[in-house]
Amino acid sequence: MYDAGKIIVGLIIFLVLITSPVWYNMASGKSEVVPQPKIITAEKECVMGTEYMREKHMDLLNEWRDKAVREGERIHAAPNGRKFNMSLTGTCLNCHSNKTEFCDACHNYSAVGQPYCWDCHNIPEEIK
Amino acid sequence: MGIDRRKFLTIAGLTAASVIGRKALGDSLSVAPESNLLPEENRLIGHRWAMVVDLRKCKEQHNCTKCIDACNAVHNIPQFDNPKDEVKWIWKEHFKEAFPNQEKEYILEGLLETPITVMCNHCDNPPCVRVCPTQATWKREDGIVMMDMHRCIGCRYCVAACPYGSRSFNWRDPRPFIKEINKDYPTRTRGVVEKCNFCAERLARGQMPACVEACEEKALIFGDLEDPDSEVRALLRENFAIRRKPNLGTNPEVYYIV
Amino acid sequence: MLEKALVGDKKYWTWVGFLLVVIGIGFIAYLRQLANGLTVTGLSRDVTWGFYIAQFTFLVGVAASAVMVVLPYYLHNYKAFGKLTILGEFVAISSVIMCMLFIFVDMGQPFRIMNVILHPTPNSLMFWDMFVLSGYLVLNVLISRITLDSERKGIAPPGWIKPIILLSIPWAISIHTVTAFLYSGLAARAFWMTAVLAPRFLASAFASGPALLILIVFVIRKYTRFDPGKEPVQKLAEIVTYAMAFNIFLILMEVFTVLYSSIPEHIEHFQFLFLGLHGNNTLVPWMWTSVILAILALILLINPKTRRNESVLGVACVAVFASIWIDKGLGMVVTGFTPSPLGAVTKYWPTWNELLIAIGVYAIGFLMVTVFYKITLSLRGEISAPAKIEEKARVGSTV
Numbered sequence: 001m002y003d004a005g006k007i008i009v010g011l012i013i014f015l016v017l018i019t020s021p022v023w024y025n026m027a028s029g030k031s032e033v034v035p036q037p038k039i040i041t042a043e044k045e046c047v048m049g050t051e052y053m054r055e056k057h058m059d060l061l062n063e064w065r066d067k068a069v070r071e072g073e074r075i076h077a078a079p080n081g082r083k084f085n086m087s088l089t090g091t092c093l094n095c096h097s098n099k100t101e102f103c104d105a106c107h108n109y110s111a112v113g114q115p116y117c118w119d120c121h122n123i124p125e126e127i128k
Numbered sequence: 129m130g131i132d133r134r135k136f137l138t139i140a141g142l143t144a145a146s147v148i149g150r151k152a153l154g155d156s157l158s159v160a161p162e163s164n165l166l167p168e169e170n171r172l173i174g175h176r177w178a179m180v181v182d183l184r185k186c187k188e189q190h191n192c193t194k195c196i197d198a199c200n201a202v203h204n205i206p207q208f209d210n211p212k213d214e215v216k217w218i219w220k221e222h223f224k225e226a227f228p229n230q231e232k233e234y235i236l237e238g239l240l241e242t243p244i245t246v247m248c249n250h251c252d253n254p255p256c257v258r259v260c261p262t263q264a265t266w267k268r269e270d271g272i273v274m275m276d277m278h279r280c281i282g283c284r285y286c287v288a289a290c291p292y293g294s295r296s297f298n299w300r301d302p303r304p305f306i307k308e309i310n311k312d313y314p315t316r317t318r319g320v321v322e323k324c325n326f327c328a329e330r331l332a333r334g335q336m337p338a339c340v341e342a343c344e345e346k347a348l349i350f351g352d353l354e355d356p357d358s359e360v361r362a363l364l365r366e367n368f369a370i371r372r373k374p375n376l377g378t379n380p381e382v383y384y385i386v
Numbered sequence: 387m388l389e390k391a392l393v394g395d396k397k398y399w400t401w402v403g404f405l406l407v408v409i410g411i412g413f414i415a416y417l418r419q420l421a422n423g424l425t426v427t428g429l430s431r432d433v434t435w436g437f438y439i440a441q442f443t444f445l446v447g448v449a450a451s452a453v454m455v456v457l458p459y460y461l462h463n464y465k466a467f468g469k470l471t472i473l474g475e476f477v478a479i480s481s482v483i484m485c486m487l488f489i490f491v492d493m494g495q496p497f498r499i500m501n502v503i504l505h506p507t508p509n510s511l512m513f514w515d516m517f518v519l520s521g522y523l524v525l526n527v528l529i530s531r532i533t534l535d536s537e538r539k540g541i542a543p544p545g546w547i548k549p550i551i552l553l554s555i556p557w558a559i560s561i562h563t564v565t566a567f568l569y570s571g572l573a574a575r576a577f578w579m580t581a582v583l584a585p586r587f588l589a590s591a592f593a594s595g596p597a598l599l600i601l602i603v604f605v606i607r608k609y610t611r612f613d614p615g616k617e618p619v620q621k622l623a624e625i626v627t628y629a630m631a632f633n634i635f636l637i638l639m640e641v642f643t644v645l646y647s648s649i650p651e652h653i654e655h656f657q658f659l660f661l662g663l664h665g666n667n668t669l670v671p672w673m674w675t676s677v678i679l680a681i682l683a684l685i686l687l688i689n690p691k692t693r694r695n696e697s698v699l700g701v702a703c704v705a706v707f708a709s710i711w712i713d714k715g716l717g718m719v720v721t722g723f724t725p726s727p728l729g730a731v732t733k734y735w736p737t738w739n740e741l742l743i744a745i746g747v748y749a750i751g752f753l754m755v756t757v758f759y760k761i762t763l764s765l766r767g768e769i770s771a772p773a774k775i776e777e778k779a780r781v782g783s784t785v
C-alpha cells in the first residue's frame with residue numbers, strides 16, 4: 001500500500017471523530033439514565049400485550065395504517081376480545097395522552113427522533 | 129492479496145448502497161402480526177357510490193357555500209392567501225369551465241350563470257389511478273377513488289392526468305393555514321397530493337358525506353348506484369342528468385341534473 | 387483511472403472549482419426548497435410541472451442522442467466515429483444522471499423515492515420511465531468502462547460487449563419514447579395528446595444531441611490535443627441537418643392538424659405559445675426566438691457551403707441547440723397546463739430558487755462530462771499539458 005502511515009493515521013482520526021458522540025455520552029453519563037415512559041391512563045390493558053407493544057408498536061401502527069386507509073378495515077380485535085378503532089389520535093393517544101412523556105421519552109433516548117406521524121396526525125391536548 | 133483502488137471503491141460504494149437500500153426497505157419488510165378483524169357494525173356499505181347534484185336547487189342559492197365550508201372544516205383544508213398554493217376538495221366553477229363545449233348562448237335560462245359545485249368525480253375509469261407510480265391512489269371496490277397520503281411521493285403525475293382539476297398538491301405545510309383544526313381528522317404534510325374522498329372516513333362510521341349533510345336544500349344526494357331503490361337511481365331515472373367531459377371515457381360518478 | 391481527473395493544469399482546476407461552487411449554491415437552494423416545500427418554486431395548483439420536468443424531458447433527448455454516434459460506428463462500421471463514440475456515451479451517462487436529479491428535485495416527498503420500487507406499478511408510465519432510464523444508465527456505464535479499459539490496455543474490447551452495445555441502440559430509442567408516452571397518454575391534456583409526440587421528441591433529440599457534441603468537440607479541440615478530424619464533425623453535421631429538418635416537419639404537421647381542425651381546446655395551447663392567451667404571453671417572445679433560430683439553423687445547415695465552414699457550423703449548432711431547448715425546456719411542459727382543463731390561464735415562471743437548483747443540476751452534469759473527458763483524453767495522451775505530472779500519475783496507477 002502506498003503511504004500506509006498517512007492512511008492509517010487518517011483512518012484513526014476519522015474513526016475518533018465519527019465515534020466522538022459515543023465517547024462524549026459515556027463520559028457525561030447521559031447514556032446511563034434509562035428513560036421511564038410515563039403511563040397515566042386508567043385503562044388496564046393496551047390493544048396488544050405490553051411486551052409486544054414495547055417491541056413492535058411500529059409494526060402495529062403500520063398495519064393499522066394500511067388496514068384503515070387501504071382496506072377500509074377500522075376495527076382492531078385485542079387478544080382479550082375487546083374491539084378498538086384503528087386510530088392513532090383517537091385510540092392510542094386517547095390513553096397515552098402525554099406524548100412528550102410517553103412517546104418522546106424513549107424516542108429521543110434511542111435517537112429515533114420524531115417519526116413523521118405527527119406531521120399530519122393531531123396530538124390532543126396533553127394531560128400530565 | 130492485493131486490492132486495487134478501483135476494487136476498493138466499488139466495494140465501498142456497493143456497501144453504502146446496500147446499507148441505504150436496506151434502511152429504506154426495512155420499513156416495509158418487517159412482518160406485522162395477524163389479528164382477526166371484525167366487520168364494522170354500523171358502517172354504510174355501497175357497491176358503487178355516486179353523487180347527484182341537483183342544479184335546479186343550487187341555482188336558487190348563488191352565494192351559498194355551506195357544502196364547501198362543511199368539507200373544509202371536517203377535512204382540515206387550509207385557506208391560503210396566495211391562490212398559487214390553493215388546496216380544494218369541493219368548490220364552485222362557472223358552467224363553461226365545468227362543462228366545456230357544452231355552453232350555448234340560449235340554453236336553459238340562468239344555467240350559464242349558475243355556479244356549478246364540482247369535486248372529484250370518483251371516475252369508474254380514473255386516469256389518476258392509471259398513472260400513479262406507487263398505487264398511492266387507487267379505486268376501492270365501492271368505487272371511491274382513494275388517496276393514501278402515507279404512500280404518495282409527490283410526483284404530481286395524477287394532477288397532470290386528472291381532466292377535472294380535482295387534485296391539489298401541498299406546496300407548503302398546510303397547518304398554519306387551517307383556521308380551526310378538527311382533531312378527528314388528520315391534516316396533511318407538505319409534498320403530498322390530496323382530493324375529495326367522498327368522506328370515506330364518515331361512511332365508515334355510518335355518516336353521510338359532510339357536504340351532503342350540510343346542504344339544507346338537498347341539492348346534493350349521495351347513494352349507491354347499484355341499488356335500484358336508492359335515491360340517486362330514482363333521481364337519474366326521472367330527470368335528465370349530465371356528466372363532466374363524458375367523451376373522455378372516464379365515466380364520472382357525479383351527475384348533474386339540469 | 388480516476389486519478390487522471392485529479393491532476394490537471396490551472397485552467398482545468400479553475401473550471402472544476404467554478405462548477406463546484408455552482409453545485410454548492412444549487413445545493414443550498416435545494417435545502418431551502420426541502421425546508422419550505424415546493425412553494426419556493428413558481429409552480430401552482432394549475433401549473434404543477436414546470437422547469438424541472440421540462441429540463442428532464444430535454445435531457446432525456448440529449449441522453450438518447452448518443453445513439454447517433456454509436457449506431458453508425460457499430461452497426462455500419464463507420465470508422466470515423468471511433469474516437470467519438472465514448473464521448474457520446476459519456477454525454478449520455480451525464481444526461482441520464484441529470485434527468486434523475488431533475489425528477490428527484492421535483493418530488494414533493496423525495497425521501498419516499500423507494501416507494502416506486504417497493505410498490506411497482508406497471509400501469510404507470512412513470513414506473514417504466516424509471517426502468518428504461520436506469521437500464522440505459524447501466525448499459526452506458528458498462529459499455530464505456532469496458533471499451534475504455536480495452537483502449538487503455540491497447541487490446542480489442544471483449545466479444546461479449548458487442549451484443550450489449552447493440553442492445554443500447556433500441557434502448558436509447560426507448561428512453562425517449564417512454565418519456566413521450568408519459569405525456570401523450572393523458573386525455574386531460576390536449577396539447578400533449580398527439581401520436582407525433584414520440585417521433586418529435588426523437589427528431590429533436592437527434593438534432594440537439596449531436597449539435598451539442600459538435601460544440602463540445604470544438605471546445606476541447608481548442609484546449610487539448612484532441613482532434614477527431616474534419617470528417618466525423620461533418621458527418622455529425624449532416625445528422626443534425628436531417629434530424630432538424632424532420633423535427634420542423636413534424637412540428638408543422640402538428641400545427642396543421644390543430645389549426646385546420648379548429649378544436650378550441652387544441653388551438654388554445656398554440657395560441658398561448660405563439661400569441662399569448664388571456665393576457666398571458668410569457669412564452670411568446672421565447673417561442674418566436676425558437677422559430678427564428680430553427681429557420682436560421684436550417685438555412686445554414688442545408689447549404690453545403692455554410693455547413694462545411696466550421697465557424698458557421700458552430701453558429702448553426704448553437705442555434706439548433708438553443709431552439710430545441712426553448713421548445714422542450716420551456717414550452718413543452720408548461721403549455722400542457724396552460725390553459726388548465728378548467729380553462730384557467732395561470733402565469734408560471736421559474737423563481738430564482740428554482741433556477742439555482744436547476745443550474746446546480748446542470749453543473750453536476752458538466753462536472754461529470756469534464757471528469758469523464760479528462761480521463762479519456764489523458765489515457766489517450768491527448769491532454770496537452772502538463773505532460774510530466776501525467777506521466778507520474780500513470781506510473782502510480784499501474785501498481
